[in-house]
Amino acid sequence: MVTPDTAVDLINQALHIVMLLVTVLVLPGLLVGLLISLFQAATQINEQTLSFLPRLLVTLAAIGFAYHWAAQMLMDFCVSIFEQASHLVG
Template identity: 30%
Template sequence: MTPELALTELRRGLEVMLWVGGPLLLCVLVVGVVVGVVQAATQINEPTIAFIAKAVTLTAALFAIGSFLLAYLVDYTVALFHRIPHLIG
């Protein structure tokens, strides 16, 4: 395995990580900012409100796009397993 091939596989893995984790993190980030702004405007500084809102958002996002993200991850894994002979030899 050459260093270029290792870096290519590492890049592919990082891309998959961004595609799978990015939408979920983006949803939680947006909700966290909105809840933070509302809490600052109303002066209600209760950390459990932000946590519950983020947890509900993450659960809803997983229900909405979880199957697509899992399919993307499975496709990458299958393709990686198929590339193993090329990576070794």
């Protein structure tokens, strides 16, 4: 039977995985955006593509480098949920 403690534990695991995946994908773009903003402030260049395109490329590169790890992490979580399902139902 699903108890409140078990439900909270499952939600905690799911949120932890989501937080890791989002951090790996967003953090590189955030850092590049910060560096480009500093460069734009120093040179007073206000070109929108200068800030957008490098962040897009870095985010795509982060997805390219981390997709295997992210897919493996999601599959491991899914398998663990299915393994626990027999204990949770009854």
